[in-house]
Every structure is written in structure tokens, then in C-alpha cells.
Amino acid sequence: MNDTSPCIKLCTLDPITGFCLGCGRTGAEIGNWISMSREERIALKQVLPQRLAGMAARDGRCVVRQKTR
Numbered sequence: 001m002n003d004t005s006p007c008i009k010l011c012t013l014d015p016i017t018g019f020c021l022g023c024g025r026t027g028a029e030i031g032n033w034i035s036m037s038r039e040e041r042i043a044l045k046q047v048l049p050q051r052l053a054g055m056a057a058r059d060g061r062c063v064v065r066q067k068t069r
Contacts, residue, residue: 003041005033006048014055021055024048 007030010022018026025033029044036044 001042001045003038003045006045016058017051017055019051019055024051024055 006023006025008022010020011030012021013019013027014021020026020030023030025044025048033041
């Protein structure tokens with residue numbers, strides 16, 4: 001996995017979880033992205049699919065799929 005930003009330009013925070021509906025990060029994680037190490041970025045990117053799936057399952061919503069790079 002690479003350490004590029006997972007942002008897909010759908011920047012809206014879920015009011016219940018605080019996760020971005022586009023990428024799954026929290027506001028703090030988005031703000032700290034630049035200062036994170038490569039290892040921290042990769043570790044965070046590994047949990048984002050589960051976060052997005054959890055939000056979708058909770059609300060029965062369609063989840064935006066991250067494209068693989």
C-alpha cells in the first residue's frame with residue numbers, strides 16, 4: 001500500500017462518527033496527514049475501508065469505494 005492521500009474530494013464529516021464520508025478519516029487525521037510518517041499514513045489507510053463500510057452498514061447507505069492505486 002502506498003502513502004498517498006485517500007481524499008476523493010467528497011469532504012463531509014459524518015455527524016455521528018466524525019468520519020469523512022469520502023475517505024473515512026477524522027477531521028484531526030485529515031489535518032495531521034501532512035505531518036504523519038509514511039508508516040502512520042499506511043496504517044491509517046488500512047483501517048479506512050472498515051470505517052466506511054461500518055458507516056454504510058449502520059445507515060444502509062451506499063459507500064463510495066476507494067480506488068486502488
